[in-house]
Amino acid sequence: MHELSIVIDLVALCEENLRKNNKSKIEEVHLKIGRLSGVEPHLLKSAYDVYKKETVCENAKLIINLQDIVVKCNSCEKESILKKNEFLCPKCGSNDLEVLDGEDMYLMSLTMS
Template sequence: MHEMAIAEGILGIALKTMDENAATRVARVNLLVGEMAGVECESLRFCFAALTKGTAADGAALSIERVPLIGRCGACGREQPIERYSFLCPSCRSGALEIISGRELKVESLEVD
């Protein structure tokens, strides 16, 4: 379950940021998780809640924004959603798609007290 390792990394970032800003508690962690990141969001929530027990992030909300998989065609230049992992441009059928979003796994922001 790699979600546990991800949750550990998120908690580490949150606690370090809290310390750097002389805060006493982490209230919320806002994440961006790309469609292609391979993260099970409910599993990540469960792991994060388990890891934060007894820490300064105990009870912190974990807000997850899913980022769609979007590609830009190198041939026709159109930006479009990539559906069912079909990496051919839906407009011109070129295979020259560049992924421009959907692989993110990022702590976007934190709320601390």
């Protein structure tokens, strides 16, 4: 379960941001997780809930925003959102696609006090 190692790094990043910003408490952690990132949001949430105890994130709410797959078709030049992992352009049916978003996980913001 690589989600636990992600959570360990995430909490360390939260601690670093608290120090840099002279804050004492994390209230919310906002993540963007792409559908192609390889991260399972429900497993990440479970790992977070277990690991956060007795850390700076102990009372922080984890907010996960799922990112759809955004592609650009190299045939018709249109950008589209894929709702399924079906890599065909919804406009022209081509499979010559470039993924623009949905492959990564990002820490989008922290609410600190």
